Structures are given as structure tokens and as C-alpha cells.
Amino acid sequence: MSDMISGIDGLSFEAAYAELESIVMRLDAGDLPLEDSVTLFERGKRLSEYCQRVLDQAELRVNQIGEV
Numbered sequence: 001m002s003d004m005i006s007g008i009d010g011l012s013f014e015a016a017y018a019e020l021e022s023i024v025m026r027l028d029a030g031d032l033p034l035e036d037s038v039t040l041f042e043r044g045k046r047l048s049e050y051c052q053r054v055l056d057q058a059e060l061r062v063n064q065i066g067e068v
Helices: 011-029 034-066
Strands: none
Touching: 011 034
16 A cells, blocks of 8 residues: 555546545444554645645635635
8 A cells, every 4th residue: 555655746626535435434334454544644634735725726716816
């Protein structure tokens, strides 16, 4: 699962959000070994931060357009 930590910056917002939802469902199921759960949690945290950055950038762009 070490490959799951990389490769986020190239994702679209929609792909990152869909993967985040999938991770949340897998973690909620509670049937993963501890190491896999921790790795998924780390990936989910990075995806969440990435999605928030994308949303912040979109909000900034919308605000800038509104100022024109």
C-alpha cells in the first residue's frame, strides 16, 4: 500500500473526492488490518488536504471574478 501515498497532485478534484469517499467507506467497514488502515488514513488525510486546497483556489478565483 505504499504506492497509495503518492500521486495526488495530478488528480482532478472529482477523482480525489471519489477516492476519499471510497477510503472513508473502507475504513468505516473496519475489516482491514491495522497497517492497511493507517496507510489508508494517511492517504485520506492527504486527499482531504488536497481537496481543500483545490476548493480554496476555486473560491479565490470566483471572488476575483466577482470583483471585476
